[in-house]
Amino acid sequence: MKNFKLIIVLVVFATLVSCNNKRKPQVQYMPDMYESVPYAPNGAEGLNGKPVNSKPVAGTIARGGHAAYDIADTNEGYEKAKAELKNPLEATEENLANGKAMYTIYCTSCHGKKGDGNGVLSQREKFSGIPNYKDRDITEGSIYHVIMHGKNLMGSHASQITYTERWQIVQYVQKLRKDLSK
């Protein structure tokens, strides 16, 4: 009987001890999901004790890259881009094909498949004043500028399309414009 009491006491004690910290699970599955890894600004001490450096790797261009484009969203900026900015990509079939794919996603809804301004949003009168490319005096530089900054009712597409994709679209818009002028 004495032993029995002792066993009860031990069991109760063991139970209490094992549950002494209900709030903190002993094993955490994927702890990063509970305790987030904080982002530290450049120069601050990171988790490994070394200063954080999240600057882009040399020679790369940040996605969306407003920072990489320093021509201002002004009339002067537009004219400068129109006159001076050149497409750095080669005019290859591959670039053209990708430009067409991207144009189809981001531009046809307003500008239409052929670039005549007859896209779905134009037909449904959701957007007015969408030009036919052949009626605009545009250059590779001005097209890029307008993709970056938008123009009046057209918004900027800089954050959706990468640097390379933008220039591929430029190549495709120039092709559409040429075909429209035939």
Ligand code: HEC
């Ligand atoms: C929501 C509708 C809409 C979408 C989407 C759109 N545009 Fe436009 N775009 C316009 C309108 C409206 C104008 C006329 C702006 C003006 O001159 O007032 C325009 C004008 C232009 C011009 C002529 C600008 C100039 O210098 O005269 C170009 C080039 C152009 N868009 C290219 C594009 C490209 C490339 C895309 C896709 C990445 C695109 N647009 C997506 C509505 C749109």
